[in-house]
Amino acid sequence: MTDKRFIATPSRTKEILQKYHFTFKKSLGQNFLVDANILVNVMKKAGIDKKCGAIEIGPGIGALTEQLAIHADQVVAFEIDQRLLPILKDTLQDYENVHIIHEDILKADIQSVMGDHFHPGQPVHVVANLPYYITTPILMKLLQQHLPITSLTVMMQKEVADRMAAEPNSKSYGSLSIAVQYYTTAKVLANVPKTVFMPQPNVDSSILQLTMRETSPVMVNDETYFFQFVQACFAQRRKTLRNNLISFFKQRMPKEKVEEVLQQSGIDGGRRGESLHMEEFASLANTFWKKEQQIV
Structure with a gap:
């Protein structure tokens, strides 16, 4: 399925980075995906089609954003790094259904943004390659705000994905497992080797799917x-x-x-x-x- 037009190839990624003299910021956990096959597979597993809207966090140079634009109705992507804005304008110029928002997702009024860009009642999925250093705060914000989101299909550090999806009596099971599973059903869909990222991270990743629950599985007083x-x-x-x-x-x-x-x-x-x-x-x-x- 890999196509030379796609951003998510090693050669195209290098070409874009060189064109803009872009250097990776370690503080922002920037690791760009360079395998389009994995991204197309994520689209299928996330259930992305032209009926739904998509939210992305940290689009980078637009590799995942491009696939979302091809498969979804409307795409909203939050990018905190100002240096990436002209790159995204260039790489995604063919897609009129993409809206890049230069804002920290942890400070954004996501409910308002959804109202501006998606139709009432439209299924909305979060699909993202999340920065490792801030994965948990981002997900907990999205879950605790009770946003009208159908599911979250996110790439993250394997160890964190295992903890979020863990069952009782396992080493990975803890308070994070309970917090995530209170709001969602959690399932690790696939493991992703570090070799498909540029630069390569020190750890392997997993694709975790969180499907929002309509009601909490337990009743708590507070x-x-x-x-x-x-x-x-x-x-x-x-x-x-x-x-x-x-x-x-x-x-x-x-x-x-x-x-x-x-x-x-x-x-x-x-x-x-x-x-x-x-x-x-x-x-x-x-x-x-x-x-x-x-x-x-």
Whole structure:
């Protein structure tokens, strides 16, 4: 499927970089994809077609943006690096359905941008090759804002993708797994070797697909409290729930009270966080939340 016209080839990428005397900024985690076959495969797996809109984060020189423009109705791409704007204007000049927004995605009003560029009720997918250093904050912002997004198909560091999709009783399972899976169903679609990037990163990547849930899989009394509580349960992985929670509540609740609430919950305080399913975390967090309301 690779075509010499595509941006995502080593020769075309080098040609563009040389034309603009572009140098990579390590601080922005810039690694450009140079394999169009992988990108075409991402389009298929993400379900991108002319009925849907697409949001990209960090388009670089436009390799993924180009494929999105070919397959989607409208494409909005957020780029923080001003040096890339003239390059994108050049490489994507044939595509009238692409809108480049020069803004930090973490500061952007995404809801407003979606209203400006997509039709009401149109399925919108996020597809991106995310910078490694800021993957988690970007995804959590997108998830916690409850945006009208259908799915996110994103390339990221393999280790982080494994953590987001991890099941209980595995080494990768932790508070990040719970946070992501509270909002989505998570699935690693494929692993991507470092050799298909320029420059080559130090680690391999994975394509992770997050499909938004219509409703949360568990009922929690307070979302913020729930996520803080789960983080506390994993604060020191080798410690038991009891010890992590005694440490977490030390300013608010005596250890005898922590023990009492654990017994009320029916969950063994001698277990470790990695052994609990999301339902158990929700039940435990709700029990402690109610107890703290009584104390106040």
